[in-house]
Amino acid sequence: MSLISPWRADFPALDALERQGQTYLDSAATAQKPQALIDALAHYYANGAANVHRAQHLPGALATQAFEDTRHKAAEWLHAGACGQVVFTHGATSAFNLLACGLEHLFQTGDEIVISALEHHANLLPWQQLAKRRGLKLVVLPLTAQGVIDLDAARNLIGSRTRLLAVSQLSNVLGTWQPVAPLIALAKAHGAFTVIDGAQGVVHGRHDVQALDCDFYVFSSHKLYGPDGVGVLFGRHQALAQLRPWQFGGEMVLQTDYHHATFRPAPLGFEAGTPPVSGVIGLGATLDYLNDVNHLAAAEHEANLHALLRAGLVLREGVQLVGEPEVALVSFVIDGVHNADLAHLLTEQGIAVRAGHHCAIPLINTLGLSGAIRVSLGIYNDSDDLERFFNALDQALELLR
Amino acid sequence: MNLPEPARTAVETFGTSLSWEQRARLLMQWGDRLPAMADDEKTDEHLVDGCESKVWLLADVIDGHWQFRAASDARLIRGLVALLLARVNGLSAQDLEQVDLPDWFNQLGLSRHLSPSRSNGLNAVLQKMRQLAG
Numbered sequence: 001m002s003l004i005s006p007w008r009a010d011f012p013a014l015d016a017l018e019r020q021g022q023t024y025l026d027s028a029a030t031a032q033k034p035q036a037l038i039d040a041l042a043h044y045y046a047n048g049a050a051n052v053h054r055a056q057h058l059p060g061a062l063a064t065q066a067f068e069d070t071r072h073k074a075a076e077w078l079h080a081g082a083c084g085q086v087v088f089t090h091g092a093t094s095a096f097n098l099l100a101c102g103l104e105h106l107f108q109t110g111d112e113i114v115i116s117a118l119e120h121h122a123n124l125l126p127w128q129q130l131a132k133r134r135g136l137k138l139v140v141l142p143l144t145a146q147g148v149i150d151l152d153a154a155r156n157l158i159g160s161r162t163r164l165l166a167v168s169q170l171s172n173v174l175g176t177w178q179p180v181a182p183l184i185a186l187a188k189a190h191g192a193f194t195v196i197d198g199a200q201g202v203v204h205g206r207h208d209v210q211a212l213d214c215d216f217y218v219f220s221s222h223k224l225y226g227p228d229g230v231g232v233l234f235g236r237h238q239a240l241a242q243l244r245p246w247q248f249g250g251e252m253v254l255q256t257d258y259h260h261a262t263f264r265p266a267p268l269g270f271e272a273g274t275p276p277v278s279g280v281i282g283l284g285a286t287l288d289y290l291n292d293v294n295h296l297a298a299a300e301h302e303a304n305l306h307a308l309l310r311a312g313l314v315l316r317e318g319v320q321l322v323g324e325p326e327v328a329l330v331s332f333v334i335d336g337v338h339n340a341d342l343a344h345l346l347t348e349q350g351i352a353v354r355a356g357h358h359c360a361i362p363l364i365n366t367l368g369l370s371g372a373i374r375v376s377l378g379i380y381n382d383s384d385d386l387e388r389f390f391n392a393l394d395q396a397l398e399l400l401r
Numbered sequence: 402m403n404l405p406e407p408a409r410t411a412v413e414t415f416g417t418s419l420s421w422e423q424r425a426r427l428l429m430q431w432g433d434r435l436p437a438m439a440d441d442e443k444t445d446e447h448l449v450d451g452c453e454s455k456v457w458l459l460a461d462v463i464d465g466h467w468q469f470r471a472a473s474d475a476r477l478i479r480g481l482v483a484l485l486l487a488r489v490n491g492l493s494a495q496d497l498e499q500v501d502l503p504d505w506f507n508q509l510g511l512s513r514h515l516s517p518s519r520s521n522g523l524n525a526v527l528q529k530m531r532q533l534a535g
């Protein structure tokens with residue numbers, strides 16, 4: 001079966017990578033960029049860069065307009081409606097750090113923060129360190145054998161001491177959708193804040209933060225085919241109002257003398273200093289592009305590719321999939337073969353996949369692994385990419401065995 | 402600087418144009434020829450931090466000349482470490498400071514084939530050697 005991506009031609013890097021003999025299967029780490037984004041960046045820089053919000057001149061007004069337009073587009077992408085707004089950060093990681101600092105004053109010794117066993121370091125370490133600073137308990141929700149957060153266990157672990165729940169929507173290692181809606185409901189029933197790590201989830205399917213009912217939803221532009229250096233933090237109005245500023249400087253201040261200051265509310269109060277103007281404008285162009293992509297067709301293409309990937313892997317002797325991946329990516333190990341050796345030989349053959357712990361060391365240890373190889377997909381991949389991967393895999397295994 | 406004998410052999414072997422399969426086979430051969438390390442020597446204390454796969458490193462000094470022994474649970478890494486040992490074994494602590502890792506793997510024609518994480522790992526091995534000899 002040949003699966004052709006009608007979107008591949010929209011991403012010039014795919015051609016360029018092919019000319020360099022590279023097959024890109026690492027989109028979960030970062031995605032390639034559509035021509036529409038490249039054009040928007042070139043246009044912005046070629047037609048007049050300017051700082052946003054503070055300038056009185058025309059270039060400043062145009063940049064501010066494009067910047068604020070992206071804020072609306074990002075909110076629309078998440079179906080935020082009127083329930084909240086978007087704060088721009090420098091990435092998902094900085095958004096989690098913002099939250100862990102901005103909410104710190106609300107925690108008291110003995111309060112509990114609930115995360116899950118599969119969290120990326122970005123949604124683990126800021127909470128772990130906050131817990132250390134404030135004498136809080138970090139509660140880790142266990143997983144089922146399928147690689148999904150165990151809801152039964154969660155019912156017992158989320159309780160009256162829970163002040164915050166922070167979980168991933170889609171695992172970057174296991175490729176499994178997580179039951180975020182029931183988890184959010186459980187946490188809300190106890191009056192806890194809810195934070196969703198949408199870094200992977202946002203790339204696969206459209207989500208609705210109103211229906212999810214979370215307080216915060218976080219993602220990185222660069223995984224959603226946008227520029228790097230930009231993160232999106234959606235927050236509900238009531239939740240944003242409880243955040244304290246975490247970084248101080250230009251733009252976020254209302255009034256100051258040498259000794260005292262007052263600060264702006266969200267979003268600007270959390271965007272100290274010059275934001276990534278070009279990146280945000282580029283994200284806007286990417287979202288325009290993605291809005292023109294037929295979502296059903298894209299989801300179907302991704303699902304077909306994923307099925308092909310899974311089926312091809314399990315056909316091969318000794319392959320063990322990590323969990324029961326549902327979309328976007330498959331992680332695997334091979335009996336008797338060190339994943340560093342396999343990664344080396346795949347790299348030698350121009351296959352760009354990810355090997356190692358995938359920034360989730362506690363999860364990899366919990367699974368009893370020393371690492372895994374992850375193959376991840378974007379809308380531009382096609383069945384030829386997978387065929388090249390499988391050929392390379394077979395060659396590598398022949399050499400290693 | 403004069404290269405030690407094993408290093409010259411390595412340059413002769415790897416310095417020619419090789420297919421990726423030949424390169425991989427040679428690396429595995431070099432790795433397999435490393436003297437075995439006893440299991441009780443593979444302790445956490447001897448692990449090199451900063452490698453993706455496990456690398457253990459032990460050092461001895463005879464008359465001011467350093468001799469390292471290394472092991473890894475990954476075969477190609479073992480081969481790369483063997484190539485590093487070929488370059489450094491027998492050097493004085495002072496000469497060890499002069500070893501230019503990128504240059505060495507460049508002479509072997511391998512630098513293009515090392516991922517950033519692999520180069521960092523090898524660099525961590527060299528740093529640990531210097532620390533042990535320091």
Ligand SMILES: Cc1ncc(COP(=O)(O)O)c(C=O)c1O
Pocket residue numbers: 028029091092093094120122123168170171172197199200220222359
């Ligand atoms: C699930 C998940 N959360 C968070 C992050 C962190 O994203 P960034 O490195 O862009 O801040 C990643 C990216 O690797 C991820 O996969």
